[in-house]
Amino acid sequence: MGTGDKGSFIISVSTSVSGKRSGHDRCQSDPPMSNLLHNLVHYPRLFQLIAVLGFGGSFQYGFQIPVLNSPSPFIKAFINETWLRRHNSPITGGTLTLLWSLIVSVYSIGGLIGALVSGYFIGLYGKRTCQVCNSIFPVVAFVLVACCRIARSFEMILIGRFLFGFNAGLGMNIHAQYLSEIAPKKLRGFTNVTCCIFVTFGKFCGQLVGLSELFGTESLWPYVMSVCAVASLVQLFLLPFLPETPPYLLMEKQDEAGCMKAVQQLWGKGDHREEIEEMKQEKAAMKSIKIMSVLDLLRDRSVRLQIYVMVALMVGMQLCGINAIYFYSNEVFREAGFSDDQIPYIVLGVGVCETLSAVIASFLIDRFGRRGLLLTGYSLMGLALVLLTVSLSLKVWFPWLSYASIALIILFTLLFGVGPAGVTLAICVEIFTQTSRAAALVVVGSLNWMGLYVVGMAFPYIVVGLRQYCFLVFLVCIVLTVIFCFMFLPETKGKSVLEVTEVFRKLKFPRQHVLGRAQNSNNEQIMSTRF
Structure with a gap:
């Protein structure tokens, strides 16, 4: 390589670095939420997907946490009534406490199992297909809880709560990963935070529907879970018409055309070369690494x-x-x-x-x-x-x-x-x-x-x-x-993800980073004397 080649190489590298930095600075200086209405108009399909994912995902988790607080006396009375009918004697206080604790805690057990199997199912079927299938569980669980008095079975409440937990555990992981992959860089933080918004909104709705003016009554408490069923049905019918995530299509399905189509659907027909280039760089960096x-x-x-x-x-x-x-x-x-x-x-x-x-x-x-x-x-x-x-x-x-x-x-x-x-x-x-x-x-x-x-x-x-x-x-x-x-x-x-990974590497090996900077500085001084 001649001297001119070295100079061209340095100029090209410095130009690419400066171009990357300028794009990064644009992202840093851009106030992304100062014009929310503009973003709603410019990214309509993105916001539609956020809403559909939210109500079928983290909303379910938040809703189930407080929803049984207000109707709990009626549920305990139903357990006692069912026990009396079966055994011709009222249930003891200890047994009632145990059954009620099981109804409350089985939700966490189902959620833990759903979270543990989420990685396997996402890798096997993809996020969209998994979330569509996951929408069926709240509908089945609602039918079980709604029919428990007709069947005179409190066990149906236990099974329903477990299915609600499984749905929430699986859905929260799918929802979080889906959100992290569908937004352009300038809206990535906002998009990820919507997961928390739907959790808190779910908690609020769970508290609201449990009031005595709504479903917190002796006659209506079995239908308190209907909100979850309706939200899941909405996701079940709408999500198949919305796109998969661009990184999943590019990196795992090797479908570059599908990735470009998903990007245009979610982000419009603007210039998205920077984000697509980052996906390709991550794909190249992870080419020899399998899904963990x-x-x-x-x-x-x-x-x-x-x-x-x-x-x-x-x-x-x-x-x-x-x-x-x-x-x-x-x-x-x-x-x-x-x-x-x-x-x-x-x-x-x-x-x-x-x-x-x-x-x-x-x-x-x-x-x-x-x-x-x-x-x-x-x-x-x-x-x-x-x-x-x-x-x-x-x-x-x-x-x-x-x-x-x-x-x-x-x-x-x-x-x-x-x-x-x-x-x-x-x-x-x-x-x-x-x-x-x-x-x-x-x-x-x-x-x-x-x-x-x-x-x-x-x-x-x-x-x-x-x-x-x-x-x-x-x-x-x-x-x-x-x-x-x-x-x-x-x-x-x-x-980008690769930039964050590099920052962690520097934090983990600070001495190597300092030595590397010193070596690069010496190399630059040596190369500059050759021109």
């Missing part, structure tokens, strides 16, 4: 730091205290002087706040970044827990502090929605490549369901032992999560 299983992922040393970050994020979200807040809020509201008839509506108001906070996060995530929202949210949540502990401890001497406790609960919920709840899943899907993302989401789903089960079982005992000081346990978890994320979590805003 969970065991392959856990054994792969190259993504070990990403796994640690993912586990820290999921454990931190489960142990930050949000579930404890929901558990303790009824007692705080009761101590503030609200009656038991009023408390469900106040809790519904808290659910509205959580939904609004998730919507706010969708506007902020592409402007302020994932890392900033996460660290700020956790830090302010920790401060809110300190103040809540103080107010609960001193309310005996200062009764007005009960109202301060209510305000702090609402503030904590808002901070959780804007911070950890809004960005945790987005980060988890953005730090893994196409070959490892499905396996990573299996781990994410498993940690989520196990954490939900453990916290639900252990927290009542923590409350009995520590009372208002129980929140200090979660404060310690928040502090540890903030320290870990500050040290090891990079910003993923505006970066």
